[in-house]
Amino acid sequence: MIAGPLVDATFWVFALGSIVAGYRVFRTDSMVRAAFYLLASFAGVGGIVVLLGAEFLGMVLILMMAGEMLIMAIVMVMFMMNPAGLNPMVMVHQNRRAAVAGIVAFVALAAVGLLGNFPARPVPDPSTATAELGTELLGDSMLVFQSAGVALLSTMIGAVVIAGRKGRFGVAEEDSIEPSLQPDEEPGR
Amino acid sequence: MVALGPLAVSFAVFVAGFAVVLASWWLGGRPRSPAQTAPERVPFGGGADPRVHAWNRYHVRYYSMALIFLAFDMEMVFMYPWAVVFVREGLIAMVEMGMFITILLLGVLYAWRERALEWA
C-alpha cells in the first residue's frame, strides 16, 4: 500500500480538481470547453486510479479519454447550436430531477464505498499487475476477450452503416422518403 | 513523492513544464500592450474582412473515421497486457490476438470498402 502525506495531498488535488472540472462542464457555454473540462475530470479520476495502485488501468483511462473527448468535442461542435457559446446560454435542464438523481447516485456509491466489505489483499506491484491482466485475458477470460472483439466489430460496422453516407452501392438515402414532421401527414412532404 | 515513485516524478515534470510556459505566456503578454483596437483584433483572412465568426457548426467530414477510431482505440487496451505476456504465453497468445485482430481488421476492411474513410 502506498501512503504518506504527499500521496494524500495528491489525492485531494486530483479529487477536488475532478469535481470542480466536472462542475465546470455544466457551467460553460462553449462545447469545446465543456468537453475538455470533462476530459480534465476524467484525467483526475485516472490519477486517483493510479494512486490506488492500478497504474496500468489509470494510465490507459487517461490515454483513452484524450481521443474520446476530442471526438466528443468535434461532434458536439458539429451539431449544437451556438457551439462556441458566443451567445450566453444555460447548459443545465431539468434541474430538480438531475439534482435528485445526482444525490441518490452519490449516496449509493458512497454507501457501497463505506459499508462494503472489501478483501484486505495487498496491492500487487504495478508491473506484475499488467502481466496478470494479460494472463487472465489469454486464459480464463478468453471468451470475454474475444467477444469484446466481436462487440467492437459490430460497433464499427454499426457506426459505418449509420453514419456513412456514400458506400459501394451508391448514396445511402437514395430513393428514401423524408418523414414528415407533422402528425397525420404523408411522408415526403 | 518517495512513495509514489517514477510516475509522480514524471508528473511533477509535466506540472513544472506546464506552469513555466503558462507563466511565460502571461508575463510575455504584458510588455508593449497598448489596448488593441477593433480592426487590430480582426482575424487574418488575407486582408478581407470576415463576415461572420469563425466558430460554427463545423462540418467534420471524417466523422465515420472518428467513430471507427473509437472502437479501434479500445482494442489497444487489450494489446498492452497481451504484449507483456506474449513471450511467456507463446503460441496461444499469438493465436488469440491473431483472432482478435482479424475480427477488428474486418471492421476496417468493411469501412474501407464502404468508403467510410474517404473524405466526403
Add this chain to the structure above:
Amino acid sequence: MRPYVGAEVALLATAAALVAGVYLVAVLDRFAAALVAGAVGSWRRLLVVPLAAAAALLVQQRRTTERPDGAGWAVAPALFFGLAAFALALVPLGPDLVIADPSTGFVAFSAAIAFVMIAVFLHGWSPNSPFALHGAYRYGAAALSFQIPFLLAMLATALPAESLSIVDIVRAQEPAWNVLRQPLGLPLYLVVGVGVSFWGPLNLSDASDVAGGTSVEDSGVARLLWTIARSAMLVAVAAMGAAGFLGGWWGPILPGPAWMIAKTGAVLLAILAAGHLLARVRIATFVLVAWAVLIPLALLNVFVSGAILL
C-alpha cells in the same frame, strides 16, 4: 520500485535536456534547410539567428483576436510543452540514468501523445479565426489516423522486453537493436512521430496553405512558446525513437549516454532533413493511407516480430 530521481534533479535534468534539444532543433532545421536550398551561410549566423529570432518574438506584442477563448489559447502551448517534458522525462539515457521509469512508461508516453491532439486542437480552436480552426480540424483528422499505427509500432518493441517499461525495452535490445529485428517499426514510428509534432510532410495543421494554420494569429511570446513546445515534442519523439528502435544506450566504445544522444541527434536530423525534401501530403490521402496501409503494416510488424520471438 523502478528507478527514478528526486524531483529537483528531475526538473533540472529535463530542463537542461529540453533547452539543449530545442536549440538543437532550431539549428539543425536551419542547417538542413540551407543544405537543401544549396547555400549554407556562416556557422556563426546559423548558431546565433535562432536566439535572435527568439528575442525578437519576446519583445513583440502578443496579439489577441475579436473574441478568442483566452484561457484555451494560453493553456494550449503550456499543455503541449508540459507533455513534451513529461514524454522526454520517460526516456532513459542509460540503464541507471533515467529521470523516471514507471512500469507503464510506454503507456504514459502514449498518453502524452494522445493529449497532444487536445493541445493542438485547442490551439487552433481558441483564436476564433477561420484558418486556425481549419488547422485544428485537420490535425484532428490526421491525429485520429496516426494514433493507432503509432501505438502499434511502439507496441512491437514491448514484445521482446516483456514489459511496458522503457528501460526494459531498451535493455531487451542488447542482442540486436529493434531496427534490425523489426525493420518496419522505425519507418512507421518516424511517420507517426513526424505527424505528432506536425513537422515536414505531415505539417497539416500549421501549413502554409492555411497561412500558418493553428498559429496564424500567434504573435510575440505566443508564437515563441508554440514553436518551443513543438520543437520539444520533436525532441521527445526522436529520443523515444532512438530508445525504442535504435538500441538506446547500447553501442561499442562510447559510453551509453553518448550513444543515446548521438542516436537522438541522428533521428532528429533525419526528420528535419525529410521535412525539407518531402512535400506536405494531402490530408484526405493521408487519412486513407493511414487506415488502409499503415495500420495493416503496423499489425503485420507486431505479428512478424512476435513470430520471430517464438
Add this chain to the structure above:
Amino acid sequence: MGLTALLARVATGAPVPVFAVAGPGTRSLIRDLRLRPEIRLVDTPRPASVLLVGGLVPAEMEMAVARVHDAMAHPRATVLWSAGAAGLGRPEGFDDAIPVDGDPVAACVAAYRDILVGRRGSEPPILPDVDPAPWRGVGPYGQGGSGMTGGVPYGRPMAELGPDPDGLRLDVLPVAVGPLFPRFPAGLVVDARLAGDLVLEVEVANLLANATAAAPSPEADPFLRALGERVAIADLELARARAHLRSVAEALLAAGLEALALRALRIAANLRAGDGALVRRLATIISATQVLRWSLRGVGAVPPEAVAGLGAGPVARASGLREDLRLEDPAYRDLGFAPLVDAGGDAAARLRLRLGEAVQSLDLAARAGARAATATGRVETPRGRLEAESSASERLFTVLPSLLREHEWGDVVATIVSLDLDLEEGPLARGRARPEAAA
C-alpha cells in the same frame, strides 16, 4: 526595462519578419526578396514587424493593406517601395510610412532596428477603432440580438445553416480570402462558402483588373516588348524559363518545401542559357521522393474542353492541348520548336510541364542565336496568350470557380497555385498599349 532593452538589442540580429504586399508590376521582385537572408517573408501579418508595400497599390486594395497593417503586432513599421518607378502615391493613412526607391531590404532592416531600439515609434493603427457592428447593450446579454444564434455578439453574426452535398444541414461559413493571402497572386479574392473544410460555392474577384501599373515587372518586360516589336528569342525564352522556375517555387512553397523553393528561386535569379542541367537537377530532387506528385495527383484537374481556345499556355498544354503561339512563328519553326504536352491535366502535370518547359526554353535560348520572334501583336508568355487587351490569367478567371467548387481548401490553394495566375500581366499590357492611361 534593462531586460527588454537587452532583448531588443539581441533581436536586431534576427531576420526581419516582413509581410510583403506586391502591387502591380512588383510581383516577381517581391518574390525574389525571399532569397535575402536579412529578411524573412512571413505568411501572416501577426508576427510581422515590417509591412513592405511594393509599387502602387490600386484603390481597391488599399483597405486590405490597411487591415493587414493593423493586424501586425507592435512594434511595427511600413516601408513603401517604389520598385524602380518614380513618383508613387501613398495609400491613405500611411503617413508615417518610410518611402524608399533603392534596396527595400536595407530599408526594412533599418526600420526594424529603429523600432526595436526606440529611435522610431511603433506605428499607430490606421483604421478607426469601431466595432464591425454595433452590439453592446442590445439583447438580454448585450449580444446584439436575441436567441441562441441571433444577434451580432462581439460585432459579428454567426454562420447560418446551409445545404450540403453530404445531406447534413450544418453551418456554411462565408469567408473571403485575399487579396493579400500569401499563397494567392496579389489582387485575387476568393469568396468562398465553406462547409467544414469543403468549399461549396466560390466567387473570384480580380482587384488588379483596373490597376495602372507604374513599374513593369522585369519578368514581364520582354514579353510586353514582344507585343509591338521584334524581340530576341534568347531573351524571351530565358524570361520564360525564369518565370516557370518562379512558378515552381510558388508550388513548392505551398507544399511546405521552402528550402527547395529557395533553390528554384536562386536558379531563376541567376539564370543563363546553359543552366539546363541545374533545372534538371532540381526536377530530379523534386520528383525523387514522389511525395509531391502523390499530393498533387488529381488535384485541380482541368478538363481540356474547359480551357480550349482560352490560350491558357502551360495550363492548356498540361491538359493535352497543343496550344502555343510559338507554333505560328516562323522563327521558332526554324529552331525546330515543338510544344511539350502532358495529358495529366492536374496540378502535378502542370508542375511537371513547367519544369520540362523551363529546360526546353533554356535549350531554345542557347540555340536561338540572333533570331528574333515575329511581332504579331500577340505573344505566348509563360502564362499563355497575351494580347494588348487581355491576358491568359484574366481569361482563365471565367473557368476558375468551376475548378474550385466542392474541393477541400488545401486542394483549392494547390489548384490556384498550380494555375500560376498573373493578374498584373493584363494591366501591364494595357498600360503599354495606352501609355496615357498608365500615366
